[in-house]
Amino acid sequence: MILGYVSCLPETKLMAKFVEELKNERLMGTRCRKCGAKYLPPRAHCKCGSADVEWFEASRQGKILTYTSVGFPPQSMSKHKSYIVAIAELQDGSKLLAQLTGVSLKMLRVGMPVQVVSRPVSTDKIVYELKPMDVMEI
Numbered sequence: 635m636i637l638g639y640v641s642c643l644p645e646t647k648l649m650a651k652f653v654e655e656l657k658n659e660r661l662m663g664t665r666c667r668k669c670g671a672k673y674l675p676p677r678a679h680c681k682c683g684s685a686d687v688e689w690f691e692a693s694r695q696g697k698i699l700t701y702t703s704v705g706f707p708p709q710s711m712s713k714h715k716s717y718i719v720a721i722a723e724l725q726d727g728s729k730l731l732a733q734l735t736g737v738s739l740k741m742l743r744v745g746m747p748v749q750v751v752s753r754p755v756s757t758d759k760i761v762y763e764l765k766p767m768d769v770m771e772i
């Protein structure tokens with residue numbers, strides 16, 4: 635199974651584990667043992683130059699830090715007329731860039747509580763998205 639509608643990430647052992655855990659509703663990233671930086675999706679090398687990284691399980695809840703609307707989607711997302719991309723700060727302090735669904739631009743606010751959800755989009759592809767918390771409770 636690969637990540638995304640069209641994956642731009644290399645199919646490494648790190649990504650294979652990330653996707654496998656995502657299927658089990660666990661959001662796994664890597665943390666640098668030298669400087670503590672966290673990466674979602676996982677990376678094998680840190681921006682500080684260290685390759686000494688370990689797995690951590692990220693929180694699936696957080697809040698919107700910033701967002702934008704994509705009005706002219708790339709071909710891989712052309713079935714979505716326009717869509718919202720947001721960066722969420724999760725409760726463990728890590729940050730995640732993802733498509734935001736379940737809310738209109740009019741209702742969207744910085745600081746809005748969101749949850750990370752994953753779902754298969756075909757037999758061999760899985761995506762993760764951000765959704766407002768109140769939508770999750772319906």
Ligand SMILES: [Zn+2]
Nearest residue numbers: 666669680682
């Ligand atoms: Zn580092």
